[in-house]
Amino acid sequence: MKTRKTNAKRTATVDTRPYSRLVVDGVKQTPSRAMLRAVGFTDEDFAKPQVGIASTWSNLTPCNVHIDELARRAAVGVEGAGAKPITFNTITVADGISMGSPGMRYSLVSREVIADSIETVVGAQGFDGVVAIGGCDKNMPGCLIALARLNRPAVFVYGGTIKPGADKRDVVSVFEAVGGFASGTVSEQQLKFVERTAIPGPGSCSGMYTANTMASAIEALGMSLPNSSAQEAVSEQKRDDCSRAGAAVVELIRRGIRPSDIMTRKAFENAIVVVIALGGSTNAVLHLLAIAHAAQVPLKLDDFTRIGRKVPVLADLRPSGRYSMSELVAIGGIQPLMKSLLDRGFLHGECLTVTGRTLAENLANVASYPAGQDIVHGFDDPIKPDSHLVVLYGNLAPEGAVAKITGKEGFSFSGRARVFDSEETSLEGILGGKVKPGDVVVIRYEGPRGGPGMREMLSPTGAIMGKGLGKDVALITDGRFSGGSHGFVVGHVSPEAAQGGPIALIKNGDRISIDASERKITLHISAAELKIRAKRWKPKKPYARRGALAKYANCVSSASLGAVTDADT
Numbered sequence: 001m002k003t004r005k006t007n008a009k010r011t012a013t014v015d016t017r018p019y020s021r022l023v024v025d026g027v028k029q030t031p032s033r034a035m036l037r038a039v040g041f042t043d044e045d046f047a048k049p050q051v052g053i054a055s056t057w058s059n060l061t062p063c064n065v066h067i068d069e070l071a072r073r074a075a076v077g078v079e080g081a082g083a084k085p086i087t088f089n090t091i092t093v094a095d096g097i098s099m100g101s102p103g104m105r106y107s108l109v110s111r112e113v114i115a116d117s118i119e120t121v122v123g124a125q126g127f128d129g130v131v132a133i134g135g136c137d138k139n140m141p142g143c144l145i146a147l148a149r150l151n152r153p154a155v156f157v158y159g160g161t162i163k164p165g166a167d168k169r170d171v172v173s174v175f176e177a178v179g180g181f182a183s184g185t186v187s188e189q190q191l192k193f194v195e196r197t198a199i200p201g202p203g204s205c206s207g208m209y210t211a212n213t214m215a216s217a218i219e220a221l222g223m224s225l226p227n228s229s230a231q232e233a234v235s236e237q238k239r240d241d242c243s244r245a246g247a248a249v250v251e252l253i254r255r256g257i258r259p260s261d262i263m264t265r266k267a268f269e270n271a272i273v274v275v276i277a278l279g280g281s282t283n284a285v286l287h288l289l290a291i292a293h294a295a296q297v298p299l300k301l302d303d304f305t306r307i308g309r310k311v312p313v314l315a316d317l318r319p320s321g322r323y324s325m326s327e328l329v330a331i332g333g334i335q336p337l338m339k340s341l342l343d344r345g346f347l348h349g350e351c352l353t354v355t356g357r358t359l360a361e362n363l364a365n366v367a368s369y370p371a372g373q374d375i376v377h378g379f380d381d382p383i384k385p386d387s388h389l390v391v392l393y394g395n396l397a398p399e400g401a402v403a404k405i406t407g408k409e410g411f412s413f414s415g416r417a418r419v420f421d422s423e424e425t426s427l428e429g430i431l432g433g434k435v436k437p438g439d440v441v442v443i444r445y446e447g448p449r450g451g452p453g454m455r456e457m458l459s460p461t462g463a464i465m466g467k468g469l470g471k472d473v474a475l476i477t478d479g480r481f482s483g484g485s486h487g488f489v490v491g492h493v494s495p496e497a498a499q500g501g502p503i504a505l506i507k508n509g510d511r512i513s514i515d516a517s518e519r520k521i522t523l524h525i526s527a528a529e530l531k532i533r534a535k536r537w538k539p540k541k542p543y544a545r546r547g548a549l550a551k552y553a554n555c556v557s558s559a560s561l562g563a564v565t566d567a568d569t
Contacts, residue, residue: 014253014254014255014256016049016128016253016254017047017048017049017050017128018128019050019126019127019128019152020049020050020126020127020128022126023125023126024036024046024126025046033046041084045084048082048083048084049082049083049084049128049129049250049253050083050084050085050086050125050126050127050128050129051078051083051084051085051086051127051128051129051130051131051246051249051250051253052086052087052088052121052122052125052127052129052130052131053071053074053075053078053085053086053087053088053130053131053132053133053246054088054089054090054118054121054122054130054131054132054133054143054146055067055068055070055071055087055088055089055090055133056089056090056091056092056114056133056134056135056136056139056143056159057071057089058089058091058092060092060093060094060097061092061093061094061096061097061135061136062162062199062201062202062203062204063092063094063135063136063137063139063159063162063202063203063204063205063211064092064135064136064139064159065202066159066160066202066203066233066234067133067135067159069239070133070157070159070238070239070242071087071133071242072087073239073240073242073243073246074131074133074157074242074243074245074246075087075246076243076246077242077243077244077245077246077247077248078131078246078247078249078250079246080243080246080247081246081247081250081251082250083128083129083249083250083253085246086125086127088121090113090114090117090118090121090142091110091113091114091117092110092114092135092136092138092139093106093107093110093136093138094136095107095136095137095138095456095458095482096171096205099175099456099458099459099482100423100424100427100458100459104423104453104455104456105451105452105453105455105543105549106453106548106549107137107138107453107455107456108138108448108453108454108480108563109452109453109548109549109552110138110142111138111141111142111145111287111290112142112145112552112565113142113548114138114139114142114143114146115141115142115143115145115146115149115294116146117146118130118132118142118143118146118147118150119146119149119150122146122150122152123150127152128152128153128253129152129153129154129249129250129252129253130146130147130150130152130153130154130155130249131154131155131156131157131242131245131246131249132144132146132147132154132155132156132157133156133157133158133159133242134156134157134158134159135158135159135160135203135204135211135233136204136211137204137209137210137211137214137283137483139159140156140158140211140214140215140218140287141214141287141290141291143156144156144218144221144223144287144291144294145290145291145294146294147223147259148259148260148263148291148294148295148296149294150259151258151259151260152258152259153249153252153253153256153257153258153259154223154249154252154258154259154354155223155224155225155245155248155249155252155354156218156223156224156228156245157224157225157228157241157242157245158204158215158218158219158224158228158229158231159202159203159204159233159238160202160203160204160231160232160233160234160235160238161203161204161205161206161211161212161230161231161232161233161324161325161326161329162199162200162201162202162203162204162205162206162232162233162326163200163201163203163206163232163234163326164200164206164324164326165197165198165199165200165206166193166197166198166200167197168324169194169197169198170198170199170205170206170207170318170324170484171198171199171205171206171484172205172207172209172318172319172458172462172482172484173194173198174194174195174198174199175458175459175461175462175463175466175484176462176465176466177190177191177194177195177466178191178459178462178463178466179430179431179462179463179464179465179466179467180466180467181466182431182463182466182467183466183467183468185466185468186466201233201234202233202234203232203233203234204233205483205484206318206324206325206326207317207318207319207324207325207483207484208278208279208280208281208315208317208318208319208321208325208483209281209318209319209482209483209484210281210283210284210482210483211483212229212280212325212483213275213278213280213281213283213284213483214281214283214284214287215228215229215230216229216230216274216275216278216280216334217271217272217274217275217280217284217287217288218271219274219334220267220270220271220273220274220275220334220338220347221262221263221267221268221270221271221291222262222263222267222270222351222352222353222354222359223259223262223263223353223354224245224354225241225244225245225248225354225355226335226353226355226362226363227241227333227334227335228241228245229333229334230325230328230329230332230333230334230335231329231333232326232329245354248354248355248356249354251356252354252356255356257352257354257356259295260295260296261352262351262352262353262354263291263292263295263297264297264351265297265298265299266348266350266351267348267351268288268291268292268297268299268303269303269307269348270347270348270351270359271284271288272284272288272303272304272307272308272311273307273311273341273346273347274334274337274338274341274347275288275389276307276308276311276312276313276387276388276389277311277312277313277314277315277337277341277346278313278314278315278317278334278337279313279315279316279317279320279321279383279388279406280389280483281404281481281482281483282389282402282403282404282480282481282483282491282492283456283480283481283482283483284389285301285304285389285391285402285492286402286480286492286559286562286563287562288562289301289561289562289564290562290563290564291562292562293561293562293564293566293567294564301391301400301402301560302391304387304389304391304402305387305390305391305519307387308386308387308389308390309386309387310346310386311346311386311387312379312382312383312384312385312386313382313383313384313386313387313388313406314337314376314377314378314379314382314383315328315337315375315376315377315383316374316375316376316377316383317375318484319483319484319485319486320404320406320408320486321383321406323375327375328375328376331369331370331373331375331376332366332367332369332370335363335366336366336367336368336369336376337369337376338359338363338366339363339366339368340368340379342359342360342363344379347359349363383406383407384406384407388404388405388406388407389402389403389404390402390403390404390405390516390519391403391519392490392514392516392519392520392521393519393520393521394520394521394522394523395502395522395523395527395530396476396493396502396503396506396512396521396522396523397493397494397501397502397503397521398494398495398501398502399494399495399501399558399560400492400494400560401476401490401491401492401493401494401521402490402491402492403488403489403490403491403514403516404481404485404486404489405488405516406486409470409471409486409487409488410471410488411515411516411517412513412514412515412516412517413440413474413488413513413514414511414512414513414514415438415439415440415473415474415511415512416438416439416440416508416509416510416511416512417439417440417442417506417507417508417509417510417511417512418434418435418436418439418440418441418442418508419442419444419506419507419508420441420442420443420444421444421445421540422443422445422446423443423446423455423457423459423460423479426441426443426457426460427459427460427463429441430460430463430464430467430469431463431467435464435469435473436473437469437472437473438472438473439473439474440473440474440475440476440512440514441460441464441473441474441475441476442475442476442477442503442506442512443457443460443475443476443477443478443479444477444478444493444496444497444503444504444506445478445496445497445498445504445540446477446478446479446497447478447479447493447494447496447497447498447499447559448496448552448553448556448557448558448559448563449496449498449499449553449556450478450496450497450498450499450540450543450553451479451543452542452543452544452549452550452552452553452556453549453552454478454479454480454559454563455479455480456479456480456481456482456485457475457477457479457480457481457482457485457489457491458481458482458484458485460475461475461481461482461485461486461487461489462484462485464487465486465487470486470487470488471487471488473487473488474487474488474489474490474512474514475487475488475489475490476489476490476491476493476503476512476514476521477489477490477491477493478491478492478493478494478496478497478498478501478503478559479491480492480559488514490514490521492559492560493521493559494558494559494560495558496558496559497540498539498540499558500534500537500539502523502530504537505523505530505533505534505537506523507533510523510524510525511523511524512524552565
């Protein structure tokens with residue numbers, strides 16, 4: 001037992017082995033020690049804090065193909081700081097590969113599997129701390145949900161961003177090229193060239209899509225080291241980030257600093273501010289709600305509206321902007337942006353972080369962006385003066401919906417409904433010419449329960465953009481969007497169609513209006529007609545009756561609550 005200073009306000013008597021000692025100390029735990037000797041433990045190791053390193057390595061996606069090396073670097077950092085590292089794996093699935101297919105139903109499900117598996121291993125093995133390393137979209141919130149539930153000293157490490165492909169192309173370029181091929185503006189030879197050159201190696205998708213958005217949010221939340229979100233996957237900086245994370249978690253154990261000390265209400269507000277300033281993905285809304293639920297921090301959809309009214313979009317990043325994450329990395333990453341947000345009073349500087357210091361202390365000596373850069377705009381020249389993440393309500397979404405409106409799409413849209421009951425049929429309709437200018441494409445029965453799994457609509461939005469319809473149609477869905485989607489799109493419509501929500505009652509030709517300025521989404525039929533349709537509505541047959549998808553559908557909450565699987569009943 002040691003007395004350690006945990007922060008500027010308090011001291012505590014900290015047991016550096018509060019969990020592992022229950023597994024390895026005493027005569028009755030002799031069998032445990034015998035087992036651990038077989039995997040490399042020595043007499044000295046049993047007296048050290050144990051740190052679990054949760055690796056999401058696999059070679060099924062470029063986002064995670066390099067994480068085995070990063071996990072080894074983290075282990076070196078743990079060992080050098082005087083603790084014992086134990087590495088274990090959890091799953092990942094590749095959104096970009098499964099996109100547009102039935103396999104995409106497993107994407108959001110994987111967030112829960114990742115969280116459950118990390119919680120299970122750490123809880124079972126008695127680790128005193130955790131380093132979690134994630135690369136692809138659902139790895140990151142899955143890791144954070146687990147760390148929040150466990151509430152043991154922990155650091156998250158982002159696997160890093162990919163380098164841009166030829167002519168600055170990326171994965172979204174490929175999806176949009178498919179739409180271009182369908183419309184005749186992209187040749188078969190050009191399509192093949194894009195396929196072969198857009199994704200050049202390890203790392204997560206190169207724009208401010210969901211992976212880079214969540215990495216930035218987690219850094220702002222205080223759960224990763226400064227600059228962890230803004231390093232290329234194959235860089236020496238990223239390898240050093242892992243080593244330092246290993247040492248940092250040991251220091252957190254010694255000081256008794258836990259995720260509950262870091263992931264506070266104010267820290268979540270910091271994360272929301274940074275996501276907005278960066279023009280981040282709508283998935284951040286879903287994931288931050290879920291992480292906050294795990295951390296037992298009250299956070300609601302309306303908090304995004306409240307904060308978003310005063311925070312501008314400053315970063316000109318893809319998909320709607322011009323620049324890649326690598327280009328942001330080259331001018332200093334998100335730290336100078338956070339420093340300017342702090343100086344303007346947008347961030348809570350007193351929030352504790354995994355460095356053991358406050359956010360303000362971490363940012364004290366951060367330099368400004370270089371003169372002449374135009375990737376991150378100043379406060380006097382914002383991309384948009386308030387948030388691009390717009391929460392809409394109305395008779396079509398009584399529990400809310402989430403739109404990504406940068407202003408480039410306009411701020412309102414009114415048109416006739418073109419209804420599809422699945423992503424597949426919508427893609428056929430878009431590529432087959434059924435969707436016309438003035439249409440509001442409705443894709444339903446793709447919500448958390450109805451999909452199940454709330455598939456991302458990157459294939460339909462990519463096809464719409466590729467066919468040159470981006471300014472002429474809108475798209476609404478009870479599913480969600482990839483961070484790479486852009487255009488006039490509204491997702492997370494709640495209640496979802498599978499629960500008999502109003503989106504299930506829309507008919508072809510109904511007029512729908514979306515007003516981002518008024519934050520309203522309206523189906524223009526009378527309340528009486530809506531009631532008649534509701535009485536006639538019958539639920540669809542479930543997609544799955546057994547296995548992971550069926551279990552998920554039976555316990556998942558509304559998207560408006562973060563699509564969590566352990567909501568209070």
